[in-house]
Amino acid sequence: METIFQSIEILSKEKGIDPQIVLDAVRDAMLIAARKHFRTNEDYIAELDEKTGAIQLFAVKKVVEQVTDPSHELTLAEASRLDPAAEIGSEVRIQKNTDALGRISAQTAKQVIFQKVREAERETVYQEYSGRVGELVNCTVKRIEGPDYILDLGKTESRLPKKEQSKLESYSVGDRVRCVIKMVDKSSKGPGVVVSRAVPELVMRLFEQEVPEIYDSTVVIKGCAREAGERTKIAVQSRDRDVDSVGACVGMKGMRVQSIIRELRGEKIDIIEYSDDPVVFATHALSPAKISRVTILDPQERHMEVIVDDSQLSLAIGKKGQNVRLAAKLLNWKIDIKSEEEKRQEVESAMAALVAPGAPVSVLIDYGLGEKLAEKLLEAGVGTVEKLGQMTPEQLEEIPGIGPKMVARIQEAVNAYYGQYEEGAASPAAPEEHAPAPAGEAAAEEAAAGEAEPTAEVAASAAPAEEVASRAETVEMVQPESDTIKDSEPETSPTGEQGDRPEV
Numbered sequence: 422m423e424t425i426f427q428s429i430e431i432l433s434k435e436k437g438i439d440p441q442i443v444l445d446a447v448r449d450a451m452l453i454a455a456r457k458h459f460r461t462n463e464d465y466i467a468e469l470d471e472k473t474g475a476i477q478l479f480a481v482k483k484v485v486e487q488v489t490d491p492s493h494e495l496t497l498a499e500a501s502r503l504d505p506a507a508e509i510g511s512e513v514r515i516q517k518n519t520d521a522l523g524r525i526s527a528q529t530a531k532q533v534i535f536q537k538v539r540e541a542e543r544e545t546v547y548q549e550y551s552g553r554v555g556e557l558v559n560c561t562v563k564r565i566e567g568p569d570y571i572l573d574l575g576k577t578e579s580r581l582p583k584k585e586q587s588k589l590e591s592y593s594v595g596d597r598v599r600c601v602i603k604m605v606d607k608s609s610k611g612p613g614v615v616v617s618r619a620v621p622e623l624v625m626r627l628f629e630q631e632v633p634e635i636y637d638s639t640v641v642i643k644g645c646a647r648e649a650g651e652r653t654k655i656a657v658q659s660r661d662r663d664v665d666s667v668g669a670c671v672g673m674k675g676m677r678v679q680s681i682i683r684e685l686r687g688e689k690i691d692i693i694e695y696s697d698d699p700v701v702f703a704t705h706a707l708s709p710a711k712i713s714r715v716t717i718l719d720p721q722e723r724h725m726e727v728i729v730d731d732s733q734l735s736l737a738i739g740k741k742g743q744n745v746r747l748a749a750k751l752l753n754w755k756i757d758i759k760s761e762e763e764k765r766q767e768v769e770s771a772m773a774a775l776v777a778p779g780a781p782v783s784v785l786i787d788y789g790l791g792e793k794l795a796e797k798l799l800e801a802g803v804g805t806v807e808k809l810g811q812m813t814p815e816q817l818e819e820i821p822g823i824g825p826k827m828v829a830r831i832q833e834a835v836n837a838y839y840g841q842y843e844e845g846a847a848s849p850a851a852p853e854e855h856a857p858a859p860a861g862e863a864a865a866e867e868a869a870a871g872e873a874e875p876t877a878e879v880a881a882s883a884a885p886a887e888e889v890a891s892r893a894e895t896v897e898m899v900q901p902e903s904d905t906i907k908d909s910e911p912e913t914s915p916t917g918e919q920g921d922r923p924e925v
Contacts (some may be wrong), residue, residue: 438541444469446537451476454529455517462492466514479514546577547607550614554602557626560616562596572598577614585617588650589686599684601626619649624690627681628655634669643695646750650688654706654747658695667692691747699754703727706748710737713761723754734760780806780838790834797822798831810835 429447433440451467455478463480482493484500484507500507507513560572560579568583570592581600592598600616601623607613617623625642634640640659647653659666670692671678678690696702700715703725710733718724729737737758738745749756759767782790782798785806801820803809809831817828 432538438538438545442541443534443538446534446541447476449537450529450531450533451478451519453533455519457529459517464493465517476519478517478519480517481512481514484509484511484513542577543607543613546613547605549576550602551605554604555622555626556602557623557630558600558602558616560598560600562592562594562598564594570598572600572616574614579614579616581616581618585615585619586649587618587686587688589688590618590650599623599627619647621645621647621653621655624653624655624681624685627684628670631677631680632670632672634659634664634666639664640666640669644751644753646747648743648747650686652689652691652743652747653685654691654693654751656693656695656702656706656751667694693751699723699725699752703748703752703754703756706751707737707744707756707758710744712737718757723752724757725754726757726759728759728761728764731760731762734758782806782809785809785831785834785838788834788837790831794823794827794830806835806838810839 429440429443433443447469448467452465455465455467461480463482466479466481468477468479482495482500484497485494486497486509488494488496495513497507497509500511500513503515504513558574558579560574560581562570563573563578564571570581570586572579572581579600579602581598585603598618600618601620602614603617603620604615605613606615622645624647625645628642629635632640635642635657639661640657642655643658644656645653646655655670657666657670659669669677678692682688682690691708693705693708696705699717703715704712707727710729712733713728713730716726716728718726727737736744739747745756745758782795782804786792786795797820798804798809803812803820814825814828814832817823817831818825823831
């Protein structure tokens with residue numbers, strides 16, 4: 422029977438748990454099996470004889486004068502037959518035959534033992550590994566369960582889920598893998614330790630192993646952003662001005678960083694020099710793109726704007742936005758990247774919005790547009806008459822509170838507003854509708870009658886210079902010798918002298 426103690430000792434060493442926990446589990450299993458077999462409410466005690474290794478089972482009853490509960494009590498006469506020293510109020514143990522428990526009870530006991538051992542194992546694993554989260558560990562692939570890998574940590578198993586794997590990697594049973602402990606869960610059914618190959622801490626731990634300056638804290642890792650299997654950005658800073666932080670991580674001919682890249686199956690790594698100034702740090706973080714300027718939009722919300730040359734925009738953004746996304750993670754800032762052309766257009770749009778051309782909509786109130794209707798247009802963002810005139814009736818009807826009748830009123834008011842300019846432009850332009858020669862003859866006759874001077878003033882104020890010149894040439898062709906026409910020129914002729922260019 423000594424084999425029971427030997428088995429308990431072997432099991433305890435294998436699982437790394439206290440032997441007393443296994444002994445307690447065996448006792449509990451015996452009690453559960455006894456209750457199922459005897460089907461009584463008696464109180465049982467299980468003891469393991471250290472000399473023989475035998476498991477003894479006792480029913481415990483209390484000595485009383487008058488029995489009211491036979492399952493828990495017995496008389497003094499009955500107790501004296503079992504234990505001569507028994508007295509009223511004492512407890513007496515009645516040994517039970519364990520041979521009668523049977524195969525089913527033994528199977529139940531086995532299940533209870535395994536359950537207790539698993540609980541103790543989980544607690545032991547949690548106590549050991551919960552304080553080692555983020556630590557780099559060496560594992561061996563033990564088996565593959567679907568998309569997940571079950572790894573052997575030595576004392577226990579760990580799980581490498583699909584989402585914690587790198588896209589570039591695949592393993593077979595027996596392969597050695599270096600992972601980072603991500604979390605420890607003692608409530609899970611499977612392995613309680615979850616490891617990862619996708620977290621940024623893996624790159625940081627690898628740099629600590631490969632770069633002595635990081636291990637002795639001469640160079641400090643200030644941050645790391647990673648998209649596993651594709652690219653990593655790591656920021657480092659030197660505490661010694663004589664030590665180049667980036668050069669120390671790269672190593673002679675890139676040997677140090679190349680060994681890490683091989684471990685990560687070819688993943689790209691950008692080593693960036695850290696700076697306390699977010700502007701300088703952003704310039705480094707967005708490498709290899711060249712940055713024109715950086716503007717802090719909101720220091721409280723950690724929001725910045727980065728301007729790059731048009732040729733550098735795609736490089737700064739990166740493939741599918743990867744470069745700027747990693748830079749934003751590394752800085753913990755929100756980054757807006759724009760090209761010089763986009764920024765110029767944005768500034769022009771902002772300036773145009775500040776000095777919006779055209780008359781305000783409110784001027785249409787004088788042309789039949791109601792005040793409430795003008796307010797509705799302003800609420801809809803239609804602030805100028807020009808913008809209102811460019812809108813179609815369908816667009817106007819989309820504005821809340823405006824129907825077909827109101828659209829007609831708006832169109833009438835806009836037409837009336839522009840009509841004043843058309844009427845003003847039509848009066849001086851009326852002579853242009855006639856043939857040039859009759860117009861010249863009429864002007865000559867009016868000039869001869871002493872009425873040419875007011876006609877010249879109207880033409881000078883309303884007609885363009887080219888039209889005036891053409892009409893003047895026509896007049897010269899009709900009456901080239903007319904002194905009256907020459908005297909009717911405006912006082913401010915293009916040459917500064919009177920008589921050079923006649924006006925009509």
